[in-house]
Amino acid sequence: MSGWVKVAGLGPGDEAMVTDQVRAALREATDVVGYIPSVARVAARPGLTLHPSDNRVEIDRANHALDLAAAGRRVVVVSSGDPGVFAMASALFEALEARPDPGSFDIEILPGITAMLAAAARLGAPLGHDFCAINLSDNLKPWELIERRLKLAAEGGFAMAFYNPRAASRPGRFERVLEILRDSLPGHVLISFARAVTTGEERLLTVPLSEATPEMADMRTMVIVGNADTRRVGRWVYSPRRAG
Amino acid sequence: MSGWVKVAGLGPGDEAMVTDQVRAALREATDVVGYIPSVARVAARPGLTLHPSDNRVEIDRANHALDLAAAGRRVVVVSSGDPGVFAMASALFEALEARPDPGSFDIEILPGITAMLAAAARLGAPLGHDFCAINLSDNLKPWELIERRLKLAAEGGFAMAFYNPRAASRPGRFERVLEILRDSLPGHVLISFARAVTTGEERLLTVPLSEATPEMADMRTMVIVGNADTRRVGRWVYSPRRAG
Numbered sequence: 001m002s003g004w005v006k007v008a009g010l011g012p013g014d015e016a017m018v019t020d021q022v023r024a025a026l027r028e029a030t031d032v033v034g035y036i037p038s039v040a041r042v043a044a045r046p047g048l049t050l051h052p053s054d055n056r057v058e059i060d061r062a063n064h065a066l067d068l069a070a071a072g073r074r075v076v077v078v079s080s081g082d083p084g085v086f087a088m089a090s091a092l093f094e095a096l097e098a099r100p101d102p103g104s105f106d107i108e109i110l111p112g113i114t115a116m117l118a119a120a121a122r123l124g125a126p127l128g129h130d131f132c133a134i135n136l137s138d139n140l141k142p143w144e145l146i147e148r149r150l151k152l153a154a155e156g157g158f159a160m161a162f163y164n165p166r167a168a169s170r171p172g173r174f175e176r177v178l179e180i181l182r183d184s185l186p187g188h189v190l191i192s193f194a195r196a197v198t199t200g201e202e203r204l205l206t207v208p209l210s211e212a213t214p215e216m217a218d219m220r221t222m223v224i225v226g227n228a229d230t231r232r233v234g235r236w237v238y239s240p241r242r243a244g
Numbered sequence: 245m246s247g248w249v250k251v252a253g254l255g256p257g258d259e260a261m262v263t264d265q266v267r268a269a270l271r272e273a274t275d276v277v278g279y280i281p282s283v284a285r286v287a288a289r290p291g292l293t294l295h296p297s298d299n300r301v302e303i304d305r306a307n308h309a310l311d312l313a314a315a316g317r318r319v320v321v322v323s324s325g326d327p328g329v330f331a332m333a334s335a336l337f338e339a340l341e342a343r344p345d346p347g348s349f350d351i352e353i354l355p356g357i358t359a360m361l362a363a364a365a366r367l368g369a370p371l372g373h374d375f376c377a378i379n380l381s382d383n384l385k386p387w388e389l390i391e392r393r394l395k396l397a398a399e400g401g402f403a404m405a406f407y408n409p410r411a412a413s414r415p416g417r418f419e420r421v422l423e424i425l426r427d428s429l430p431g432h433v434l435i436s437f438a439r440a441v442t443t444g445e446e447r448l449l450t451v452p453l454s455e456a457t458p459e460m461a462d463m464r465t466m467v468i469v470g471n472a473d474t475r476r477v478g479r480w481v482y483s484p485r486r487a488g
Contacts, residue, residue: 016268019357021260058485084364086485090372093482102478109365111357113263120328121353128334130393132376132402141487149374149400156396157389158376234346238337241302241330243385 003069005105007089009082009112010041014198017113025076025110033065034078034088042078056139058088062095069105082114086135086163116161119194119222122204124236126192126224129243131159136177137167147180154184159230159239162223166214175214181225182209190226190237193217206237247313249349251333253326253356254285258442261357269320269354277309278322278332286322300383302332306339313349326358330379330407360405363438363466366448368480370436370468373487375403380421381411391424398428403474403483406467410458419458425469426453434470434481437461450481 006025011017026032031049032042039052053061065075079087089109096102120127132153138146153160165174181191187210195203195218205216209225217223230239250269255261270276275293276286283296297305309319323331333353340346364371376397382390397404409418425435431454439447439462449460453469461467474483 011263014265016265017263017355019255019261019263021258024260082361082365084361084369084371086372089365089369090482090485093369093372093477093480094484096480097475097477105478107480109369111261111361111365113355113357114361117326117328117355117358121326121333121355125328125333125337125353127328127377128330128337130376130378132374132397133371134374140485145401145488149402152396152400153376156393158393231341233337233341234349236337236340236351238334240338241334241384244389 003072003074004107005065005069005075005077005092006108006110007077007079007083007092008110009087009114010038010078010080011113012081012115012118012198013196017118017198019110019112022110022112028074029076030073031068031075032078033061033068033075038078038080058091059095062088062092065092066095066099066105079112080115082112083109084111085114085133115163115197115222116224118197119192119224122194122197122202123192123206123224125238126190126226126230127159127161127239128241129159129227129229129239131161133161133163135163136174137164138173139167143173150177150180151184154181157227157243159227160225162225164219165217165221165223166219174217178209178212178214185209186228189228190230190232192224192237193221194224195221197222206232247316247318248351249309249313249319249321249336250352250354251321251323251327251336252354253331253358254282254322254324255357256325256359256362256442257440261362261442263354263356266354266356272318273320274317275312275319276322277305277312277319282322282324302335303339306332306336309336310339310343310349323356324359326356327353328355329358329377359407359441359466360468362441363436363468366438366441366446367436367450367468369482370470370474371403371405371483372485373403373471373473373483375405377405377407379407380418381408382417383411387417394421394424395428398425401471401487403471404469408463409461409465409467410463418461422453422456422458429453430472433472434474434476436468436481437465438468439465441466450476
């Protein structure tokens, strides 16, 4: 088989944060597959077929990419951020696992700047000490597991980065997240809401946990919770390297 | 003040993984400050002064950068990986905090591809589900805190990424890490050792926890521990999106 699949991260939105490696893959591609807003970031050109698809069809999209590669096409699956963090890389391997010939595919994962690290950079350095990354969506795991992880992360003094804060299947769930955090952490702990970072619609807000409300996050917001030592200096928020 | 400081991530080693944003900052810089091997990655040119410094002098380096900026210089502080993950961004804010005039500095943090995400991409998608990033160095925190975090992360079913696995002040400590993991997790859980990823010296090794030995990691190794569902497909290792 001469075709290949590269799963590439486009970063948070700013085109200057795309790596050369990803740009090169897009130049060589015959096909680009991905969620509509990610594919919209790829410039059309002769010889390149764009295949935008809707949200929540990750496995279909992965199978489509594998089928195209099996037919000799050079396929880039685009994800915003990094494909390995709550994005298309795992879905591709799930689809691959269901194939009779997983070893026959030429696959490469091309990392990108993931949302939490782009958000952290805009805020300062809130993830400069040990931290956890948690997907708050309960589409693919029980809500109880999310609650348990929040409590353990708080108990361990980890900073936390939350993906998909408002994606839970029922309203009120992010309110419950804030409640758990307030029950588990001192009220002065800083929580940051970083919306649409590096785009024209970027909005940054940091408040003590005691003042946080659910409306501060929407689907485009990355939420970062500091640890007990996280603090402000000037307009920045950072976690010192030292702890304990 | 017309000077500035940009703290920039050079990524894991492959020059194709450096962002345009970081390249542009290096083109505009008058001074580059950083740990010797990071500064060695920046090409010399007329008008650019390189200031390589030794390891473990992060605060001196940060103060040097702030002093240069205060004198009107355009300074890039280079870190490998991402500056916000166990790197120079927090050190810069610590130094800034000790200044009488923190608000007077023009500072920007430019993210890069951090080691754990570069390693994850080379391995497959082991961090495709909730995960923790833990710095195993006990230079700046008590060893007991590291042990506690390992146990809580294991209890929560988080995948884990370890920075500085062999940096602990005493030998035998990484052996203790493996012991804690084996006590807390099923023996089939996969652990990956990703050394010098994206460089000519890259070496990838994945074994079940029950077969892991301390010598599998050195100072240039990123260690990634899967969760109980993490598995192999072909030559890849990945964590499914679904859990519980």
